[in-house]
Amino acid sequence: MARRPSYRDHAVVVRTYDFGEADRIIVLLTRAHGLVRGVAKGVRRAKSRFGSRLQPFVLLDVQLYSGRNLDTITAADTLEFFGAGIIEVWENYTSACAVLESAEKLAVAHYGEDPTLFDAVVQALRELQELKDSEGEQYPTLIVDRFLLQAMAHEGWSPSLFNCAACNNPGPHRSFHPGHGGAVCGTCRPPGSPRVHPETLHLMWLLLHDSELDTVPENFPTLVAEAHQLTRSYLQWHLERSIASLKVMDQ
Template sequence: MANPSFAARSYRDDAVVLRTHKLGEADRIIILLTKHHGQVRAVAKGVRRTSSRFGARLEPFMVADLQLVSGRTLDVVTQAVAKGAYGTAIASDYTCYTAAAAMVETAEKLSDADADSGTAQYNLLVGALASLSRSAHPPELILDSYLLRALATGGWAPSFTDCARCGTPGPHNAFSAPLGGMVCSDCRPPGSPAPAPETVGLLGALLTGDWTTADASDGVHRREAAGLVASYLQWHLERSLKSLKHVERS
C-alpha cells in the first residue's frame, strides 16, 4: 500500500511549547502539548537559522496555532502562527521563569502518562502561563494552584476538607500525600505533618481558584503549603521535578 499523501497526513492544532532541544545544525525538536492531540513530539526544520520564519514562535511557554505533518517518529511543523506570546514576559523575570519551568515539566509528565485529559491540561496550562505573564498573582501561588489543579485534572484531586480516606467531615489537622490530603485522627499515618489551619485554607483556595483568600495569605503559610504541594506532586508522579528546586519562594 502506498504511503498516505502529504495532505492526508497534515493536521492543525493549537499548542503550547513545553521543551525544545537542538537537532543537527539548524533544526530543533519541539515537545508540544496540543489542544486536541495530546502531547506531540515534532521537528521544526531550519528553525535555528536567523532567516527562520517562525523560530521565535516555537520557544518554551509560547502558544501557537500550528500546521503539522504526521511522521513515523516525529511530526513536522510546517507553519506556526503566534496566539500567546508569553515567553518574553516570563523569561524576563527569574521568579516567573522558574515557576513556568516547573509548570511545563509537570504538564509534560502528566500528558505523557494520561492522553485522555489532554485538552483540559492544555487549557489549564495556557491559563496559568497567561496569568504569570501579566503578573496577575504572586508567581509561587500561580504555580502551586496550577500543580494542584493539574493533579486533580489527572485524577488525583486532593481533599482539604473531609478525610481523604474515610470521608469524615472536617476540618482535620493531619496531611497525608499517599492517602490524598487531609485525614482524620483515626486515619492519620504516624509521622504525618500537621499544617496550620491557615495553610489548609490556602491549599483549598489554590485548588478552587479563590484568589481573594490566596492573595491575602501570609508568607509562612505559603511556604508551608508549597512543601505540602511538592510532596503531593512527587508522590503521585512517583518522581521529583528537577525544575521545582529552582523556584524562588517569598
Template sequence: MARRGSYRDRAVVVRTYDFAEADRVVVLLTREHGVVRAVARGVRRAKSRFGSRVQLFVDLDVLLYPGANLATLSGADTVHFYGSGIIEDYERYTAACAILEIAEGLAHADPDPRLYEAVVDALARMQHSPEPVLELDAFALTVMRVSGWAPQLFACAQCNAPGPHHSFHPASGGAVCSHCRPPGSFDVDPEVLHLMWLLSEGHRGMVLGAARAHPEYLHQIHRLTVSHLRWHAEVRLPSLAIFDRG
C-alpha cells in the same frame, strides 16, 4: 498547502532541543493531541521560515505532519507570546518552567484539552503574578483535579471523617484525621488546607490576602502541593527543586 495526513492544532512549546545541523525538536503540548514531539527543520538558520516563533511560553497555531518517531512541524503561527513579564524575572521564569514540566509529565494519558487550557491560563497569569510560586501551586492543584487525584482538603482521605484535620499524608490522598494519621504525615494548620481549597477553586485574591498576614502559609501550601504532586505524578520535576526551601 496542507499535506495529506497533516493536522492543525493549538499548542504551547514546553521544551526544545537542537537536532542535526540546523533543526530543533520542539516538544509541544497540543490542545487535542497531547504531547507531540516535532522537528522544526532549518529553524536554526538565519532565514528560517519559523523565525523566532518556536520558543518557550508561546501559544501557537501549528500544522503538523505525523511521523514514526517525530512529527514534522510544517507551519507555526503565533497566537500569543506569554514570555514578556516572565523571561526577565527569575522567580516567574522558574515557576513557569515548572508549569511546563508538570504539564509535560502529566500529559501521557489521554489527551485532555483542559490541560492545555490550564497551561495557557497559568502563563497568562504568571506574566503579572506578584507570587509566582502561588501561581504554580494553583496550576498544580488545578491539573491534579483534572487528572482525578486532587488532594482531599477537608474530610479525612482514609475514613472520610469530616474535618478540619491537622495532618496531611500524600500517599493516603491528602488530609487525614488523628486516628488514621500514618507515620510520616505532615503536621498542618487546617487554615492552610482551607487556603489550598480556595486556590483550587480559583480564589487567588483571598489566598493572597491571608498569605500577606501569614507568609509561612505560602511555604506550607507549596510544600503540601508539591509533595502530593510528586507522590502521584511520578515525574521528574527539576525546576520545582528551586523552590524547595527545607
C-alpha cells in the same frame, strides 16, 4: 484521534533539544492532539522562517506533517506572547517552567487529547505574565498550585483538604499525607507525616475551587510556601504511581 497527514493546532512549547546539524526537536503540548514530538528542520540556521517563534511561553498556531516517529513542523505563527512578563522576573520564570514541566508529565500520565490541560496551561502562563504589572505582594507559586490542584482534580486525583482522607472525620486537621490522599486526622496520621497549618489546607481548598480569601492572614507567606510544598509532594506521588502503571501496561 487518527492523525491526518497534515494537521494544524494550537500549541505551547514544553521542551526543545538540538537534533542533527541544524534541526531542533520541539516537544509541543497541543490543544487537540495531546503531546506531540515535532522536528523543526533547519531552524538553527540564521535564515529560518519560524525558528525563533518555537520557544516556551508563546501560544502558537502550528502546522505539522505526520511522520512515523516524529512529525515535521512546517509552519508556526505566534498568537500570544507571554514571555515579556515571565522572563524578567526570576520567580515568575521558575513558576512558568514548573507549569510547563508538570503539564508535560501530566499529559504523559493522562495520555489523552482532552483540551482542558492545554487551556489551563495557557491560562496559568497568561496570569504569570500579568503579575508583572499587578500591585502589592506577589505570589507566583499560587498560580502554579492552582493550576496543579485543578489539573489533578480533572484527573480524579483531588486531595482531601478538610475531611480526613482515611476515616472521613471532619477537620480541620493538622497533618497531610499524599499516600493517604490528603489531610489526615490525629488517629489516622502515619508516623512521620508532616504537621501542617490547617490554614494551609484551607488555602489549597480555595485554590482548588477558584475562590479567594476574605482577609489575608499575617502568616500568609508561610502558608503560601507550605501549600506549594504540599501540592508538589502530592503531584509527585501521583505522577510516580501513574507513570509506573503506564510502564506496566507497556510490558
